[in-house]
Amino acid sequence: MLEARLEQSSVLKKVVDAIKDLVQDCNFDCNDSGIQLQAMDNSHVALVAMHLKTEGFALYRCDRNIALGINLVSLQKVLRAAQNEDVMTLKAEDSPDALSLVFENSENDRISEYDLKLMDIDQEHLGIPETEYGATVKMPSAEFQRICRDLSLLSESVAIEATKEGIKFSCTGDIGKGAVTLRQNPNVEKPELGTTIELQEPVALTFSLKYLVNFCKASGLSNTVTISLSNEVPLLIEYEMEHGYVRFYLAPKIGD
């Protein structure tokens, strides 16, 4: 059986908020390394991979591998009943038809108990090879979100170019064009506010802004985001948590 306790409900609430517009039904795979999820969007253009490691749980017990087939819209309805600071306990039998969620406030005088019906989801997993990326950019997640939102008002697509001068996001649309260039600017006192660029080789790729704006819903998970790019392979965007991560992969666009 599974028994997993999070000190703060906000962790799972933020993860579900971050991915629910990309995928609808997915398996939460529970095993002795924690809770993992991998799912593609319906169009097979984007993929989300999530891992909540056992170290991030106040209590974690999972005797055998359990797949929790969850509709994320339904899960979000139940999670609305949890306050951010509540302790959350997830429980499931070995072959469960429901997931039990218990929310307890810090004063220990309120216990909320919910059951979420599970579904059988036949989900295939993709093998994602270890990749040496041509460019890796670490920047404040709020700034990346702002750039994607601003450019999405002008165009459907953004060209991302990483060179030794910096990383340039540019787009062209019906009303005009726009570009934002970030130069390497490490912040010694507050590293989470700085921008660092590791460049092995120049990279130039084009991506759909609709998906990037969607990924930015994970900005609440981390102050920083890591963007990894190589020519002619999918983009990797990672939001690292204290004990886990949410990663998004996005296939590129080619030509005009």
Place this chain on the structure above:
Amino acid sequence: TGHQFILTEYFCFL
């Protein structure tokens, strides 16, 4: 604008 590739052109099903 442009041709959108899909992920299965890069990653294989396990």
